[in-house]
Amino acid sequence: MKFLKAFAQFWYDFIIGDDWKIAVAVVLALCVTLVAMATGALGDTALTLLGGVAIVVGFAISLAIDVRPKRR
């Protein structure tokens, strides 16, 4: 059990690192692009641009959460 916990912790540290918001932002951005692709309304060029913009927006939101003023 201890080994499994340490193993899981290693992979969490390796992939997610110290800011889970980045991983969530990337997954959400890719999901948005995937949904757009599933509708079949967009061609490859539009899909790639949407994906790129979604990643940038996700990253910007995670940064904004990082630097927001803390409530006291």
Next chain:
Amino acid sequence: MDAATWGLIIATFVACFVEMVEATTIVMAMGYTRSWRSALAGTFAALGALAVVTVAAGYALANWLPESALQLAIGGLLLIFGLQWLRKAILRSSGRKAIHDEDAIYREEVAAAKAAGETKTGLDLFAFMVSFKGVFLEGMEVVFIVLTFGLNAGNIPGAAMGAIAAVVIVLGVAIALRRPLSMINENLLKYGVGLLLASFGTYWAVEGLGIFRAGRESIDWPGHDLMILVLLVAWLVLSRIFVAVLRTPASAATAPEVAVEVKK
């Protein structure tokens, strides 16, 4: 050698260089304060484990996954790594996060080594384990970057060449100087690597979403590989905008007085 191969070698060289500096700092701290024999034993054990992981992961990635699935998996992970590095670089440049300092990390490792107490057996387990963990963790990122960049470019030897050159240079400088490599502007290097990983990661992750459509064919970016350069410029410009917007008044006035960061 063509421009793409040079780009591949430079990308893996810079990424590996940063990770090697961090691993070397940890091993030097253990070697000078505890036992060189145990620190080097931990280092070689980690290198052996890394070699096994590299062969296994390389074979699995190259043979078991369709191209678009490979692009999605490694692109997604590169994107997460790259944006983590970019986030730290932006927060550091804007004065909202402490600067990474190898001297401070070295001092912390030395203090931990001294506090751990003497060992009675032949092998100093503390020095062995700290060195093993440091080299293995930093090395895993290098292995991942070399494999992914190499597989996608269809040039594993080129990617490995960049990584090996970084290992040789960092070890050579460390042996010559016999102290932590704090004179290297690691924050700037990390910023550069973050930009590279974010650009390649964005390109491959979006391309790889094609695994979910009929035929499992990758989504095509306009301009194909040339778009990676456009993405690189876009991430650079965006990161500078983020730095300008987030810059604190204190950091603009007293930039050199920013505190140092001990942890990665």
